[in-house]
Amino acid sequence: MFEKGLLAGKRILITGGGSGLGAAMGRRFAELGAELIICGRRRDVLEAAVASIREEFASPAHVIQCDIRDGNAVEAMMETVWREAPLDILVNNAAATFIARTEQLSFRAADAILSPTLHGAMYCTLAAGRRWIEAGHRGVVLSILSTSTITGRAFTVPSAMAKSAVLAMTKSLAVEWGPKGIRTVAIAPSAFPTQGATGQLRPEGRDPNWAARNPLGRTGEHRELADLASFLISDAAGYINGEMVVQDGGAHLRSSGAEDLLGWTEAQWEAQRAARSNRPT
Numbered sequence: 001m002f003e004k005g006l007l008a009g010k011r012i013l014i015t016g017g018g019s020g021l022g023a024a025m026g027r028r029f030a031e032l033g034a035e036l037i038i039c040g041r042r043r044d045v046l047e048a049a050v051a052s053i054r055e056e057f058a059s060p061a062h063v064i065q066c067d068i069r070d071g072n073a074v075e076a077m078m079e080t081v082w083r084e085a086p087l088d089i090l091v092n093n094a095a096a097t098f099i100a101r102t103e104q105l106s107f108r109a110a111d112a113i114l115s116p117t118l119h120g121a122m123y124c125t126l127a128a129g130r131r132w133i134e135a136g137h138r139g140v141v142l143s144i145l146s147t148s149t150i151t152g153r154a155f156t157v158p159s160a161m162a163k164s165a166v167l168a169m170t171k172s173l174a175v176e177w178g179p180k181g182i183r184t185v186a187i188a189p190s191a192f193p194t195q196g197a198t199g200q201l202r203p204e205g206r207d208p209n210w211a212a213r214n215p216l217g218r219t220g221e222h223r224e225l226a227d228l229a230s231f232l233i234s235d236a237a238g239y240i241n242g243e244m245v246v247q248d249g250g251a252h253l254r255s256s257g258a259e260d261l262l263g264w265t266e267a268q269w270e271a272q273r274a275a276r277s278n279r280p281t
Contacts, residue, residue, distance in 0.1 A: 001227055006234050008033030011087050015068055015124055016094030016116075018045035021144065021192060021225055025091060026061070027053055028226035029233075036061040037081060039068070040094065068094055068120030078127040086135060089233045090128045092121040092143040092166065097159035098276055099261065101269060110158045117162035122169060125184075129177060138181035140233050143170055145188045147248050151256035167244055174242025183241045185232045190248030190257065192220040216249035 012029050016022040017038025030036050030053045038061070040046050046063040053061045066077040081087050095117040100109065125141050132139040146153070148160035149167045166186070173184045191211060211219045228247055231237055246252065 002032060002230060002234075004033065006032040006230060006236070010034045010089055010233070011037065011081075011085060012089040012091065012233070013037045013039065013081060013087055013124075013128075014091040014093055015120065016040050017091075018042065018049045021189070021222060022091070022093040023049050024222035025093065025226045025229045027056075028223070028230050030057045030059040030061060032230055033059070034089075035059065037064060037087075038062075039064045039066040039077060041065065041067050068124055069115040071119075071123045074120070074123040074127050078124075078131060082131055086131065086137045087128055087139065088137075089140045089142065090124055091229070091233070092124060092141065094120055095144070095159070095162070097156050099155045099258075099272065100276070101155065102157045104273075105158070113158040114162050117159060118165050121162075121166050125169065125173070129173070129182060132182055133177070133180050136181075139183075141170070141173070141182070141184045142229060142233050143167075143184075143186045144229075145170075145186045145244060147188045147190050147246060147252035148256070149188060149244065150246070151252050153256050154258040155261050156258065170244065171242045178241050183238070185237070185240055185242070186244040187225065187228060187232065188244050188246045188248065188252075189220060189225055190214075190246075190251045192222060192225055213254070214249045214251045215254060218249070220247065220249065 007029055012034045014022050014026050017026045018040045026036050026038055026049065036053060038046055038049060043063065043065045046065065050061040050063050053059065064077050064080060066073050068074055096113045121143060128139060128141065143166050145163045145167055146159065148156065149164045153160045170184045170186045177184065191214065225247060228245060232240060232245065251257065
């Protein structure tokens with residue numbers, strides 16, 4: 001679909017790049033010639049992802065263990081990255097979410113979603129942007145958002161709030177940083193099943209026919225999102241700035257994706273809450 005060297009010479013940092021959509025994007029970026037840096041909290045997951053990329057594509061790929069919820073840790077990570085060469089592209093991919101009745105969320109539970117999804121994205125964007133501006137270096141920020149930025153979404157309110165705030169950041173910085181050679185863009189995917197998200201968002205008891213209800217009758221494939229991301233961060237998309245591209249098969253035109261939960265029983269909610277409490281952090 002793309003020229004083999006579409007991203008050649010680009011240094012790309014992906015937050016949460018060790019698994020799921022982050023790993024899928026990383027593999028595609030490496031295949032297109034990029035130098036990849038992935039960060040996250042679990043070093044073993046990151047190392048496994050990088051080893052696979054190096055073996056398959058023989059491209060440079062690196063790991064930085066970082067908890068992006070900590071602004072000081074983000075600054076230290078960016079210092080490490082810039083020691084070798086400037087970053088060219090930042091992909092804000094790391095996020096957290098789970099379904100819950102909003103009135104029963106504790107402050108701690110809400111912060112567990114807001115901290116990586118909103119604060120982490122902001123910390124990383126500011127740290128990269130500041131360095132680009134000081135050096136007069138062009139850059140791109142791609143944020144992976146959600147169609148909840150358009151429809152809202154019941155039972156994942158902190159995530160919808162955080163993603164909407166990052167969209168506001170994307171639009172605002174497009175104007176503020178555009179004259180400095182920095183583009184900010186976003187993707188709003190819908191159903192691209194991953195092990196982590198599926199476990200949190202689609203537990204037993206939810207609508208089993210949800211994928212078939214998509215206007216296209218299916219879920220998205222990771223390669224499809226990785227291809228769109230590759231285009232948006234490339235020089236070929238150099239005139240796209242401040243925009244969010246929706247990639248959901250038209251699902252948001254039919255439903256926000258949470259309506260089936262309106263009929264859940266008290267017992268189902270209690271079972272979900274207990275399952276969430278037993279998951280390792």
